[in-house]
Amino acid sequence: MADKTYKVTATKGESAVVTVQARNHSIVIDEPAGQGGTDMGMNPVELLLSSIASCLALTLSIYSEAMGVKAQNIEIGVEGLIDSAGMKGSRKASPGLKKIQVTVNAQSNVEPETFQQVVDLVLLRCPVEDSVAHGVAFEEPIVNIRQI
Incomplete structure (x- = not known):
């Protein structure tokens, strides 16, 4: 592809x-x-966390159906911890998120262990979660300036 x-x-x-x-x-x-x-x-950090949550929810819906697992009332919670000192210029702290915690709540027709296997597969297939968890190459910015 x-x-x-x-x-x-x-x-x-x-x-x-x-x-x-x-x-x-x-x-x-x-x-x-x-x-x-x-x-x-939302602020930009909340939007990033929302992107992770929504991608995980959609990916979970797709893969659970493909695997014959019913998943209803899917709710994905994503919480990120950030040290605001980094955003304020402190060299002792990074401005980015320090950690992200995902919580999956759903109703299903399978045992929790089986549902966990579906979630594990989803974590391998979700492009947004993968990009954040494993990093992505940032190209040099293209800067265009117009005189005012």
Whole structure:
């Protein structure tokens, strides 16, 4: 199967508001009011965690069905721990997430051990989780400047 390219464009608005466009869809990203934003949407870290959770939920639905395992009322919780000192410039802390914890809740027709096997396969097949867990190469940014 050939490689597939995904593309989004983020446009900075007023305050901390950023609108992200993908295909014909858009989402508003913002910071909480106490952190310089207007709380009109999730912050970027919450959006990253949401991407992991939604990809895991969809992948779990697909693979459980393919394996003949009923999975209903799927709820994926994703929690990330971050040291805010890193975002504020401390050299003693990384600005990125330190760890991520995933919790899977669902109803199923199989024993927990069997369902865990499905979840283990999902963790191997989910592209968003894999990208975050194993890293991805970042190319040098292309910077285009227009004079104001």
